[in-house]
Amino acid sequence: MLKHRILRLLTLALVAVLQACVYVPKTTQVFDPECQRVSKHMVLQEVQVAAIHGCANEACIALIVGAGIVTAASVVISGPIVVAGNVAYWFEKKAQCQRAQP
Structure with missing residues (x-):
């Protein structure tokens, strides 16, 4: 029981740190x-789109x-x-570099 609460709090803290940041290719x-x-x-460039402050109820946690x-999904999609x-x-660099050499 205590173990699950600690894990839940750590997960929530990690998510709070990553909140509203998405990663876009640049x-x-x-x-x-x-x-x-x-x-x-x-x-990958990190972009912060919003910040959530002062949340304490269930809706804020959700x-x-x-x-x-959303952050995890942006990494999974943008990474590949x-x-x-x-x-x-x-490949473009290798092709153009070989043409540039005498």
């Missing part, structure tokens, strides 16, 4: 000295848990997009 550009060109790279679920984007940018 493309950055960096200069690649090896190929003498600008290369693209994708990263709202916080829902925000945690970033990986696939970086693979595509890597």
Whole structure:
């Protein structure tokens, strides 16, 4: 019983820390000295959309848990997009770099 309460409180605390943050893919550009060109790279960027303050009742707890679920879902969806984007940018870089060399 006490073990379940502690686990529930820890889960709620973790969700509260992550509340209303979503992760979106962002493309950055960096200069690649090896190929003498600008290369693209994708990263996950954290974006805070809202903050929940002063909640104590059941509705607020449900709202916080829902925000945690949205955060987890955004990581699960955006993560593979970033990986696939970086693979595509890597192939693009390799193709253009080979053409640039004499």
